[in-house]
Amino acid sequence: MEEIASRAPSIRDVAQAAGVSTATVSRTLTTPDVVSKSTREAVFAAIEATGYRVNLAARNLRKRETGAIAVLVPNLANPFFSRILAGIAEVMMEAELNVLIADTKPTAGGEHSFPEYVRQNHVDGIIVLDGKLRHEKLLDRGSPDIRAPMVFACEWIASIGRPVVTVDNQEASVRAVQHLLKLGHRKIGHICGPQENVLSSSRLEGALGAMQSVGLRMKPDWIYPGDFSLQSGAEAAKQWVRSDDRPTAVFAACDEMALGFMGELMRRKVRVPRDVSVVGFDDLEMAAHFVPALTTVHQPRATMGRAAARMLLERMRMRPEDRVAGPAPRIILPVKLAERESTAPPPG
Amino acid sequence: MEEIASRAPSIRDVAQAAGVSTATVSRTLTTPDVVSKSTREAVFAAIEATGYRVNLAARNLRKRETGAIAVLVPNLANPFFSRILAGIAEVMMEAELNVLIADTKPTAGGEHSFPEYVRQNHVDGIIVLDGKLRHEKLLDRGSPDIRAPMVFACEWIASIGRPVVTVDNQEASVRAVQHLLKLGHRKIGHICGPQENVLSSSRLEGALGAMQSVGLRMKPDWIYPGDFSLQSGAEAAKQWVRSDDRPTAVFAACDEMALGFMGELMRRKVRVPRDVSVVGFDDLEMAAHFVPALTTVHQPRATMGRAAARMLLERMRMRPEDRVAGPAPRIILPVKLAERESTAPPPG
DNA sequence: ATCCTGCATGTAATCGATTACAAGATAGAA
DNA sequence: TTCTATCTTGTAATCGATTACATGCAGGAT
Incomplete structure (x- = not known):
């Protein structure tokens, strides 16, 4: 009826x-x-x-709010981000805010896409997981006092002073490399993340620093380029195989690359960890299920998402003029190394 | 200035x-x-x-639109969905519509969460990727003529007559099993998806049907329960190892389970495909990088997302009374079997 | 000169909810 | 009884954009 x-x-x-x-x-x-x-x-x-x-449109019009926050993700297809999103969604749902998710992966044109609703201040707040966006785009959103507050999580842009929720990437990398050193490795390589990414550089720096503090150097040949993809890990493996003077252990800047690396090696009959040890970064679900199970730096992804969401809520409640005053807060979450099967003492 | x-x-x-x-x-x-x-x-x-x-709130209020569509995803943490989302986002961005993504994964309470903005008609359209939602929730959104149009993709709910974009799961499963039969397998098992899921049942039926059409049966012991997770694939492997009369090939209802299955087997020194062949379903990125590379049914995920998005746009342009008239359209996309390294003739 | 046509623009109502302010009702105190 | 305090409710302005309708004007036809 x-x-x-x-x-x-x-x-x-x-x-x-x-x-x-x-x-x-x-x-x-x-x-x-x-x-x-x-x-x-x-x-x-x-x-x-x-x-x-x-009718939310009417309410929002009257209340001068939008009832939504946006999350900018560099690449939705990367499983690393899904858990973080789930953490954000959890907190935001409780706060009765809608979550708009935008993939900022560069389109065919090569330009990072950037949803209108962020540029046009159609959200009450923004969480940025992408450290590669162009500054102007993030900041070209009207005068500071009417701009929706923004926080970074995981990645960030150093030149934009906004709150950040992340882990100590450098320290985590130091620990990953120290684990390899403790096993007796002296020739250690690194598969890098994409260039001009804060994570890539701090993880590389951490690795180099850990070597240096025990008087070792990393041969330039052992520093493999990468872009956080499975494919680039596989490329690094090909390079490893071709080389005469190979590192006995490789620390990859993310799990996807570590898995791609191991897969390609094993396909070429190189055994992990007997012939080479591998350490990853992130601790994706797959890391523990791969054979051999990957030793990797565990990132508390859901926790990071929740922390970023709570931080944003706090900023949204602040008066705009208070937001710009003082330094932006920075939350560094602890990481731990998950020691599994992909690392062992060097061969010979 | x-x-x-x-x-x-x-x-x-x-x-x-x-x-x-x-x-x-x-x-x-x-x-x-x-x-x-x-x-x-x-x-x-x-x-x-x-x-x-x-000001979108004002425009939407006046135009009686919301400028957004919602996508209901059963589990954001599952990498299967990310590509579909990317396809949807691509089309919707072009149409200048915002995409709200909601994870409907049951929360601690056990109830599937369901964002207010869907229930309250605060979107112009809905794409549902979750076939396990309760009917009432999807339909309790006011009278039919003011309800935002809805389309299903991948999964669907049989009792709700709405457009569907999917693949022929049954036919795809038949082909996967035929591939195993052609290799000479006679004892074939199946790792099921979650119960009461259309995908689970049609994939199981396809597998059973393919067996039956060549006069074979699947032993009940060879039908392993699962829930699309890596973990449940690993559980199936434990069961496989314990058994006296083992299938020589296993068809898993999704790649995550297939990979979890293989991982656990190999950890117990069972070799794939020498000791047992494995076929998956979905063709995740990881499938090709695993060792052995997984033979699996390739789903055109981005294409499915784009098709669902275009279908929804079409429905949004229709007059409400035309939407209910006639049967709901159904787009079945073609699949192909990606034959890789995880399948071989049975041992002995 | 007059009228008509068509283009460009302004006026004002409207979408649906919120909220400052006013006003009415009720109860208790003096 | 009268006045005040408190509680409840209504009136009407407001948020910012869209759009039906009205108006004004230029130029051409008669």
């Missing part, structure tokens, strides 16, 4: 059905304690009867 | 700056051809000068 309505019921329909004014209906919804019990019940009954749903 | 404004510039500010009415500004933005060249230029200059951005 569903009634056919030409348009969705509005607050006026509810008001009429309950025999009150629209103001009372609105108050019943937003501040129930200021209306009398009897009217409250009448209004709720009318809402039930009419099937009324608040 | 950025000017400090207490609020974002509105269309009135632009109108004032350009010396025209708000109507003219609006027309310049939406139908530039009806305003004269000179005013058009003046308005654009004023927009530039004021840093004006359309």
